[in-house]
Amino acid sequence: GVGTWQAAASGGAGGWTDDGTVVRLTTSTGNVGIGTTAPNSKLEIAGAIATAVVSKVATDSPYTVTASNSTILANATDGVVTINLPTAVGITGRQYIFKKTDESANAVTIDGNGTETIDGSLTYTLEIQYKYVTVQSDGANWVIIANN
Secondary structure, three states: OOOOOOOOOOOOOEEEEEOOOOEEEEEOOOOEEEOOOOOOOOEEEOOOOOOOEEEEEHHHOOEEOOOOOOEEEEEOOOOOEEEEOOOOOOOOOOEEEEEEOOOOOOOEEEEOOOOOOEOOEOEEEEOOOOOEEEEEEOOOOEEEEEEO
């Protein structure tokens, strides 16, 4: 189908600009909403969010995370799994979630890009079933923002 743009009904007047490479939305409030006509944050989503989930096993190892990944479930039943992070440079704020799904003694290792670190270490290891970690780029390295 063909999409159309419509100005927000209340207080969100603005417009879309397309420079041929990037489409930008400018609003009078600086806020953008999905499913709401009166967003009160830079991005407000009135509804559920769906992100990409992929499963990886030992034969996929080493696996390098891509921009289209969000959550990576790792099954190390048949051997260790190594997951390589992309460079943290140029993607400030990007987050990834990693979870070990099996009960084997084999580890799942998250590896920073080159000399980039994960909370000061070059790697982070998930050794127990259902262990998870969420990392976020600070523009130079990866920081852990949640784990168990």
